[in-house]
Amino acid sequence: MTTVFQPILEDKRIRLTAIEDDDMEHILDWHKDTDFLMRLHDSPAQPFYMKPLKEMIESWRSDRNGYPFAIRPRDMDGEIAGIVAVFGINQVHATGMLGVNLGRKNQDKGYGGASIRLLLDFAFREVNLHRVELYVFGFNAPAIHLYEKLGFTHEARFREVMYRYGGWHDILLMGMLRHEWEAKR
Amino acid sequence: MTEVFQPILENERLRLNAVEDKDIDIIHEWYQDTVFLKRLHGMPPKPMYHKEMTEFVNYSRESKRDYYFGMRPKDMDVDLVGQICLMRVDGVHQTAGMWLGIPAQYQGRGYGGTAISLILDFAFNEINLHRVWLFVFGFNTPAIGLYEKLGFQHEGRLRESAFRDGQYWDAFLMGILRHEWRQSQAT
Numbered sequence: 001m002t003t004v005f006q007p008i009l010e011d012k013r014i015r016l017t018a019i020e021d022d023d024m025e026h027i028l029d030w031h032k033d034t035d036f037l038m039r040l041h042d043s044p045a046q047p048f049y050m051k052p053l054k055e056m057i058e059s060w061r062s063d064r065n066g067y068p069f070a071i072r073p074r075d076m077d078g079e080i081a082g083i084v085a086v087f088g089i090n091q092v093h094a095t096g097m098l099g100v101n102l103g104r105k106n107q108d109k110g111y112g113g114a115s116i117r118l119l120l121d122f123a124f125r126e127v128n129l130h131r132v133e134l135y136v137f138g139f140n141a142p143a144i145h146l147y148e149k150l151g152f153t154h155e156a157r158f159r160e161v162m163y164r165y166g167g168w169h170d171i172l173l174m175g176m177l178r179h180e181w182e183a184k185r
Numbered sequence: 186m187t188e189v190f191q192p193i194l195e196n197e198r199l200r201l202n203a204v205e206d207k208d209i210d211i212i213h214e215w216y217q218d219t220v221f222l223k224r225l226h227g228m229p230p231k232p233m234y235h236k237e238m239t240e241f242v243n244y245s246r247e248s249k250r251d252y253y254f255g256m257r258p259k260d261m262d263v264d265l266v267g268q269i270c271l272m273r274v275d276g277v278h279q280t281a282g283m284w285l286g287i288p289a290q291y292q293g294r295g296y297g298g299t300a301i302s303l304i305l306d307f308a309f310n311e312i313n314l315h316r317v318w319l320f321v322f323g324f325n326t327p328a329i330g331l332y333e334k335l336g337f338q339h340e341g342r343l344r345e346s347a348f349r350d351g352q353y354w355d356a357f358l359m360g361i362l363r364h365e366w367r368q369s370q371a372t
Binding site for chain 2: 042043044090092093094095130131133153155156157158159160161162163168173175177
């Protein structure tokens with residue numbers, strides 16, 4: 001029964017921890033980057049001010065249907081590299097949504113995949129979810145590729161649901177069931 | 186240019202108009218039927234209290250992102266046969282979701298298809314939407330057949346996303362674009 005005593009939410013490279021007030025300056029830096037914003041939100045990419053950003057993060061922290069985490073790579077000396085969350089949890093249907101973001105300077109280092117693996121363990125093995133889904137913009141090819149690699153299945157395509165860069169874009173919905181993750185991990 | 190003066194939100198059989206306070210008792214009665222509730226939404230299918238019903242109707246009427254209508258038949262001596270709503274209207278991306286609910290006693294008479302046609306005309310020709318989408322439970326085959334007939338495209342299947350009657354069910358995403366609706370109306 002030693003498996004019970006394994007630590008969760010961390011591995012050799014990454015720890016998922018609380019988002020602290022001290023992290024806000026880093027988070028604000030990412031949210032001033034329009035490329036970051038345009039992959040993340042469907043609202044027009046207006047760089048954030050500190051006050052609404054703080055309010056947004058606070059609403060995530062106090063949301064009883066979600067678990068947001070700071071991504072802290074062990075090689076970044078405790079600095080926050082991004083945020084990963086399971087949110088919109090519906091306990092009747094045992095479903096939740098996954099969201100992840102990384103400041104641009106922290107991308108392409110494997111932090112995203114490592115964080116999502118830890119989060120899926122948490123969602124399926126601790127929160128007792130049956131299904132985790134995510135939305136990703138059709139033009140965000142690197143993210144789509146990562147989700148495919150992690151074992152998410154393409155389930156739906158919202159055709160022409162977002163106007164951006166002067167044209168219509170699809171949003172993809174991808175999903176994973178608990179038994180699929182258990183077989184994969 | 187007489188087309189401008191054509192009435193909208195009505196045809197020979199049906200009018201869509203405001204849901205009034207006097208309708209809440211009727212709607213509350215519909216929301217006691219658990220079979221109706223199981224097809225309608227993802228919340229546990231428990232009969233609704235009158236107070237919850239009033240709050241729901243008030244929310245739908247007052248929301249800036251919803252266009253909420255009662256279905257008024259012209260060919261039957263009944264005040265109200267259902268509700269239909271464009272929800273989460275997004276002005277930037279010109280999209281909205283759609284839901285409707287017709288109680289069992291008024292189903293199978295074509296009111297659903299008529300109401301959807303009227304609200305799609307409104308969505309695409311008056312509030313300038315580009316796309317209307319909906320989710321439907323996989324077990325609700327009559328509804329899926331109706332949406333297909335009206336021109337909604339199957340856009341995906343959310344596997345095992347709804348727990349109901351002791352098992353997990355898929356839900357379907359369906360959507361229709363403005364040019365698809367106009368094309369289907371022209372033929």
